[in-house]
Amino acid sequence: MRRAVWGYVLVAFVVGLLPGGAGAFLLWRTSTGTRAQLMSRNAQLNSENQALLQRVNSAEASVSALTSKLDQLNAQVLGTRSVSSASTGTGTPSGPPSIFERSVTPSEVSPGGKVTLTVKLKGHADVAKIRIAGGSFDKIYDLARESYDSDGEVWQNVIKAPSAGGTYRYYAIAYAGGRKYTMPGASGWSFVVK
DSSP states (O other): OHHHHHHHHHHHHHHHHHHHHHHHHHHHHHHHHHHHHHHHHHHHHHHHHHHHHHHHHHHHHHHHHHHHHHHHHHHHHHHOOOGGGSEEOSSOOOSSOEEEEEEEESSEEOTTOEEEEEEEEESOOSEEEEEEEETTEEEEEEOEEEEEOSSEEEEEEEEEOOSSOEEEEEEEEEEETTEEEEOTTOOOEEEEEO
16 A cells, blocks of 8 residues: 555656646747847847947038038128128228237127127238137138228128137238238237137
8 A cells, every 4th residue: 555655646746747847848948939039139139229320420420510511601601791891981901911909709708609700900901810719629710891991901700609618719810912911919819608
């Protein structure tokens, strides 16, 4: 009888393990297949992510280039007032240009705010410009002749201030007959973007 009991226990044990073992085997087999699918999908998503990142970087570069071009075009539009529209006093200036005043107003401006560049000179210039430099920013702006009389000329342009905060120095330049003229004995003056 003892043997029969142990035989019965053994059969019950084996019969009980078979469904549990089969279930465990099926579960393990399913999870192995799912793991391989997940790893494959993860690799595919990483590849798609890299492609999207490259597209975003390319788009950012394009936006940067377009913004720069827009700033140049805005400066040209704001600065392309014809010389014939300049108000005249009595007479036409003559002689080489001698810059006696330059200004950037206002002297404190918010990033991207409007700034008026002005150069006043004795004599006559073919072209007048202001160079603005600070940090990595360095740009030369053309000015339009706003007025003149027998003594000299006033040149101006309205631009957008640099987008980065900081102190920017500015320098006046005039050209006449192929020669370059600067304001003698003066270093660059400055204005603040904040």
